[in-house]
Amino acid sequence: MRFHSVQDTAFSDIPLKEVDVVIFCSGFESRCTHVPENTFDKLNPDASILILGFDDHNQLSSRKKSDQFYNGKYKTSQSLLSGDEYDGIFPLLNEKLKIKKKKNVSVLLDYTSMTRQWYAAILSWCKFQQQFEEVTLFTTYSVGKYIKKSEPMVIHEITSLPGFSGSTLARESSTLIFGLGFEGAASLCAIERLEPSVVYTFIANPAAYPEAYKRSIEVNEPIISHLAQANLEFSLFSVEDTFRGLSELLIAQPNNANITVVPMGPKPHILATLLLGLRYPQLTCIRVSGRGKKGENVKAEGRIVTTKIIFQ
Known part of the structure; x- marks a missing residue:
């Protein structure tokens, strides 16, 4: 399989009732719940839900609020990973998708609060998996309101x-x-x-x-x-x-x-x-x-960058 195409699209154009797998993240920024809040009642009821969570700093108040949101909305436990994890993403995706008996699959990925290793792994899975003939990946990113200047890296x-x-x-x-x-x-x-x-x-x-x-x-x-x-x-x-x-x-x-x-x-x-x-x-x-320390608790300002990526 190969990466076929990338196209900008509107968030409202994602066919949420047809999405087979949803991948969210419980992070340290409150904007990590913005897309889930706007899709919860609209998703395919048979969609598999994968919620990734960081295995550290889980006592931060912003993280606790995110966890409470996901625990209250979705009847599935979080998969806790290091922010540097890559290989550990693949078995999680394979487990969520093994019951999907179809040629083509549609995935919604909100990478707003994910590390680049995580969404790099998800892209690699889309390219190298052998179960489906085509993967349509809808990615979302909630634009944030930054108030403070971050500390020097x-x-x-x-x-x-x-x-x-x-x-x-x-x-x-x-x-x-x-x-x-x-x-x-x-x-x-x-x-x-x-x-x-x-x-x-x-x-x-x-x-x-x-x-x-x-x-x-x-x-x-x-x-x-x-x-x-x-x-x-x-x-x-x-x-x-x-x-x-x-x-x-x-x-x-x-x-x-x-x-x-x-x-x-x-x-x-x-x-x-x-x-x-x-x-x-x-x-x-x-x-x-x-x-360094975790950055500020960035809130969503409303706009969502949405992209449609096809692998076939």
Whole structure:
């Protein structure tokens, strides 16, 4: 099976009565319940429900509220995982889908509060599972209201995402495609550690709100002005356009270059880079992890970025 296509769609256009599997997450941000609240009474009553939960920090008040919501709404227990888990996602999906006796399956994934390892694993499962002839994946992301400025990130580790390690062949040059967010100093440090021959950056515009775009430009000004060959802008609200724009950039790179992508911006941009990794197996997707406290309790502001992804 292969990743076939990606298309922006409206949340209201998801055929909720036809969805076979629903994947939610009980996280530390209150927005993790926004999509479930808007779908609970509309879902296919026969849909299998998979609720992922973090196995740490479960005493935070925001996490307790999320757990109470899911425990009250859905008659299924959470599957607790480390935020770094990848392989453990596959048996959970296989268990939920083994009773589905059909050729095509439809999945709703709300990745609003998930780690990139989790939704990277779900994408990999969609590509490599052998039970169904076609998988239609509807992904949702609740845009958040950020009030505080996050604390500076201290880099703990720079590694390739499992399943997205790309080519290991030594080549003459290296191209780095870097997604910028609010981690200006940490992003600069990551670029310096990777030592690429050429750097391209991309940033969210339109962003969740105008101040977010201005802030991203401001904190990343040294990178954009002095390191980047070019800085591209893609809408936060279009995974499709981001994927297409990055594909064009990747295809334009010389054949003798190792190509690496590091998404440190918003999650819809991260999703687009993971799809890029599925389409171009030579691409390496890098994860930059940091140490620090959990971020603020981000609330949903109403808008939902919805994407339809087909595997066949």
